[in-house]
Amino acid sequence: MTPDALEAALRRIGAERYHNLHPFHRALHDGRLDRAQVQAWALNRYCYQSHIPMKDATLLARLPTAALRRAWRTRLVDHDGETQGEGGVARWLVLTDALGLDRSYVESLSGVLPATRFAVEAYVHFVRDRSILEAIASSLTELFAPTIIGERVSGMLRHYDFVDRQALAYFTPRLTQAPQDAAFALAYVCAHATSVAEQDAVLEALRFKCDVLWSMLDALEHAYVVPGHIPPGAFRP
């Protein structure tokens, strides 16, 4: 495939499998969840968010040049910030605070669904164990993030009186960070995935990442949407 064809194939995967298509996302966006369900979503999403810098550091540790490492290091800055209280991880806690969750409980991860943990760990391990090409390719869901961010922020502000713009502060910087990240990763995979096997691996890496995100929403839906089946030990609203 040419680079353009590879990009088109990646975008097709997003059109079919990105989690904006998931019923739970639709319910979140359309105001059909209650506050407890939004709490459960935010609590579990914190497990994912708090592991993103670990995932990126795992990948960064494998990058063989200063140029690649500097480019990937921007993600650590985006999520960990320069100081306490800054960065994406800290901004997610602003949301969980606004939803009335105890911050130390959120940070302990003790209420997180096992299925969330396993999906998040699968992502970190993928980036540790697979080829660098596949690891970078797995970040390409960022190609689709701006769409979902727009829907989510507008939908949640419209429908839930228990969230305001400040609560959703996580998302605003992501509108510019995600496209920058995605552009770098897309350029990298187009330059380095030149054989059929490499291109198949890139597409499979994106499907894997879509599976990670989709399975987390499946787990939330199963546990917290009627009829909820909350597994032993997990958050009970």
Next chain:
Amino acid sequence: MTPDALEAALRRIGAERYHNLHPFHRALHDGRLDRAQVQAWALNRYCYQSHIPMKDATLLARLPTAALRRAWRTRLVDHDGETQGEGGVARWLVLTDALGLDRSYVESLSGVLPATRFAVEAYVHFVRDRSILEAIASSLTELFAPTIIGERVSGMLRHYDFVDRQALAYFTPRLTQAPQDAAFALAYVCAHATSVAEQDAVLEALRFKCDVLWSMLDALEHAYVVPGHIPPGAFRP
């Protein structure tokens, strides 16, 4: 805790969290699933079964004495057999054959739910990355296996005319293998978990393993029991 108290604490975890308590297991045992749902269960369970020897080899590779390695090697023999067609993995395929699933499709794992994969991988990685004590402790669900095997075999034979004793051949050797395995692992953890921290780690390892098994049934229930939500790419009956 004394060894007896540690064993009692382990058994309490099983009494609260082992997957014989899961609604999907109850439905499987009570004949409330249809053949397609039993197919989905067997297909996904093959992902777990086929990774058990990999999990055990991962652990074996870390054991520092010949005596420990010989003891753990029995598990490889149990699941991989001595020759083609023998062993637990091969016997599981007898079940999937009997249920009408294409063998190469089953072995490809291509229809397996992502959540199943992530749970199975979490188990293999746990055994790779955690302490040897925790890795061995994570096998202790085998303390509870004989109960569920009895329920499952009798329940399935009673309720499903599409399975017979030969189809369920996987389970019979497990009735003696599981207790032997569990006795070894229990003796090991009782001998080596002498501090409070070590005993807490042992209990947490068993809770983790219960989470792995429970989350796999959650995923099956969500995808294949009414109203089913089958994620992109997974088995569609």
